Amino acid sequence: MEKPSSVVVIGAGIVGAATGYRLARAGYQVTIIDKGTPGSGTSHGNAGGIVPGAMPLGTVSALKSLPRRLMDPNSALAIRWGDFPHLLPWLARFIGQCTPSRAEANSIALYALTSRSPEAWRELSRGTAAETLFRPRGWLKVFESEQNLITGTAELRDVLDRRGGPYDILDQDALRQYEPSLSTRFTHGFLQPDGICCVNPRRLTETMVAEATARGATFEQAEVADIETSEDGPRVILADGRAINADRVVVAAGVLSNRLSRKLGTDVPLRAERGYHLMFDTPSEQPHAPIVWGETDVVICPMEAGLRVTSMVELSHPDSPPNYQLIERKAAMARAMLPSLGDAEPREKWMGCRPSLPDSRPVIGASEKDPRVLLAFGHNHYGLTLSAITAELVQCLIEETEPPVPLLPYRAIR
DSSP, X not given: OOOOOEEEEEOOSHHHHHHHHHHHHTTOEEEEEESSOTTOSGGGSSOOEEOOOOOOSOOHHHHHXXXXXXXXXXXXXXXXGGGHHHHHHHHHHHHHXXXXXXXXXXXXXXXXXXXXXXXXXXXXXXXXXXGGGEEOOOEEEEESXXXXXXXXXXXXXXHHHHHTOOOEEEOHHHHHHHOTTSXXXXXXXXXXXXXXXXXXXXXXXXXXXXXXXXXXXXXXXXXEEEEEOOTTOOEEEETTSOEEEOSEEEEOOGGGHHHHHHHTTOOOOOEEEEEEEEEEOOOSSOOSSOEEETTTTEEEEEETTEXXXXXXXXXXXXXXXXXXXXHHTTHHHHHHHOGGGTTOOOSEEEEEEEEEOTTSOOEEEEOSSXXXXXXXXXXGGGHHHHHHHHHHHHHHHHHTOOOSSOOGGGXXXX
16 A cells, blocks of 8 residues: 555544544644544543553453442442343343453453553653643552452452552551541552553643644544545545545544444444543542542542542443433542542533443454554543553554554454
């Protein structure tokens, strides 16, 4: 194929924004297209963690705990039962990924990417306005007893030991020193020290697009209706009838990506896994790092504009209305974690749709129908974490250079 010079990136979430900036920095003529503004979708509301993760969602223990978690109203897992017929094929595939051998293969593939992610973000943001948004603070899980920590992290510790991932066990004194704002009900902590966090994921996404446009890229706010391919190259067809020609097209449209990949003959089992957050004003004592309550999966996250409380895996149709009661129940848990919140009420609530695949691996690779169309979506809980390394891999695919990670585990058909 001829050496490409123009690239259309479909999607201005964090994956598309990072990819657009990296390609613009490399000298390509880049057009980023999204029906919304940069970062206004799912990338707006995550916990801000960029964490070398090695634990896929589908494991033997996850499968065993599924009935109990679905029956518990305080669980962080929920299914909208009216959407169950729509979800059934995805759930069947997910159950198939919960065997020991498949969970191990998925863990290896996941860690191969996430372990490179903090450095990939440091490199991508260096010298840009985004550089100031990152903090080297790690990722902390806290527990109410030593036994709960041992039980609650046994599988994660085993996986990280096999992958070579670092972690520290904090006793009560060490936990108090590390995070003095935390309630004394928590006695032990599990720290992944190699994680970094972003204090404003939406501003990071906006900044990546702004840095791309400063290097000659164009942002087009429009809805993509189709992708056509011919000998002359791919064309992106907009809903208003306009067409944009390019040497390469990157599909990075999150949960909407499969609508486009299906048009290219690649049907990916992508479903919406919805997450929620609450925003509080900055408390008098703000934690210095994201903190996960190990027994409940509630996360409190220090952000530029306040304290974010995030939780929930809600499996549902992406067009179903939000169920904000799921996250409103977590406000009391946040106050229990952080005494400085007092009786504060949240000022904002939000819901977003994570693009989730049953095996917890993203899709990164060429379309089966036309290798000039590249797929970069399905990042599950790791969209922010994996966006910079995904951008690097997309550039390798475009330039046909050796990627830092073998791409076979991330092909669309697997």
